[in-house]
Amino acid sequence: MSGEAMNLTLRVWRQDDAEDAGRFETYNAPDISPDMSFLEMLDVVNEGIIADGGEPIAFDSDCREGICGTCSMVINGVAHGGQQGTTACQLHMRHFRDGDTITIEPWRATAFPVHRDLIVDRTSFERIQQAGGFISVRTGSVPDANATPVPKEDSDLAMDAAQCIGCGACVAACKNASAMLFVAAKVSHLSLMPQGQPERERRALAMVQQMDEEGFGNCTVTGSCEAVCPKEISLDFIARMNREYGRAILKSGCN
Numbered sequence: 001m002s003g004e005a006m007n008l009t010l011r012v013w014r015q016d017d018a019e020d021a022g023r024f025e026t027y028n029a030p031d032i033s034p035d036m037s038f039l040e041m042l043d044v045v046n047e048g049i050i051a052d053g054g055e056p057i058a059f060d061s062d063c064r065e066g067i068c069g070t071c072s073m074v075i076n077g078v079a080h081g082g083q084q085g086t087t088a089c090q091l092h093m094r095h096f097r098d099g100d101t102i103t104i105e106p107w108r109a110t111a112f113p114v115h116r117d118l119i120v121d122r123t124s125f126e127r128i129q130q131a132g133g134f135i136s137v138r139t140g141s142v143p144d145a146n147a148t149p150v151p152k153e154d155s156d157l158a159m160d161a162a163q164c165i166g167c168g169a170c171v172a173a174c175k176n177a178s179a180m181l182f183v184a185a186k187v188s189h190l191s192l193m194p195q196g197q198p199e200r201e202r203r204a205l206a207m208v209q210q211m212d213e214e215g216f217g218n219c220t221v222t223g224s225c226e227a228v229c230p231k232e233i234s235l236d237f238i239a240r241m242n243r244e245y246g247r248a249i250l251k252s253g254c255n
Contacts, residue, residue: 003034006098010045012057013105015114018121022114024103027057034094038081039064039071041093058117064089066230069165072172073118074105079169079228087167087230107168109177111215124214125166125182131210132203133186135195154192161189163231170225170233176217181225183211184241185233191244201248208245 008029015022029045036044039061046056060070071088075081081091096102104118112120164185171177187204190196196203219238226235 003094004098005031005033006093006096006100008032008041008096008099009101011101011103012117014057014117015106017116018113029102032093034092034096036093037064037089038075038091038093039089058115058119060119061089066090067165069167069230072107072120072122072167072169074107074172076103079107079172080167080230082228085230085232087165090230107172109168109171109216111177111179112168112171120168122166122168124216125168125179127214128179128183128207128210129166129186132199132206133190135190135199137195137198148194150194158189158192161185161192161233161237164189164229164233165231167230169228169230171216173224173228174217174219175222175224176220178219178225179211179214179216180219180238180241181229181233181235183207184237187241187244188237191240200244201251204241204244204248205252208241 010027010029011024012027013022014025027045027049029041032041032044039059042057042059049056060072062068062070064071066087066089069087071080073080073088075088075091080086080088081095083091083095106112106114106118107120107122109120111124112122114120162185164182166182168179168182170181171179187207190203191200221235221238223235226233
């Protein structure tokens with residue numbers, strides 16, 4: 001590994017369970033290589049905590065490749081640590097300096113209750129997906145590639161929206177804890193594709209309704225969600241979803 005090792009101090013949110021009030025605890029992180037990822041650094045710190053007979057810091061992770069979205073944590077006040085287009089598992093320690101104190105917290109949102117330490121319950125996102133983020137209409141067997149032409153602009157936009165990994169950084173960054181960017185990405189992705197047309201209006205209505213029922217706040221278009229999104233989902237998708245929702249309201253009112 002290249003670069004000189006760093007000695008860091010961690011202020012980590014510790015919470016035994018959902019009922020616990022929680023508190024910050026301080027840990028030393030000595031001899032940290034700048035080539036480590038942030039989660040590798042936490043692994044090393046946890047090894048030391050376990051060796052001393054303590055309870056390791058609980059945090060979510062899976063792919064560690066910026067795909068699964070589970071490495072949700074606020075680092076020095078910014079979701080995923082503030083590096084553009086980067087999840088916490090892709091954040092490297094070279095972005096910190098020897099002697100730094102790093103504060104690590106879970107997402108802070110009513111709709112994301114803390115389970116333990118840095119782990120939050122994001123099943124509210126799953127319920128929004130279940131409300132309409134799917135295609136249930138039979139589309140037959142797999143068609144030939146050119147059988148259903150899709151304009152390149154639409155396919156590109158659909159792919160941009162489909163990149164959303166549902167990490168919840170948008171909610172954590174928003175002063176209102178709004179989930180609009182997440183829902184907008186899911187609604188827009190399917191509304192742009194031919195397969196998503198039969199359920200287009202029902203999908204927009206159902207997903208927005210479920211979002212509201214989960215207790216997420218309203219969007220006031222501050223742009224903080226776009227700024228921290230590790231997949232750089234554009235704020236433009238919120239405007240697109242608002243149009244989809246308005247269209248669905250008008251159509252439902254005419255029936």
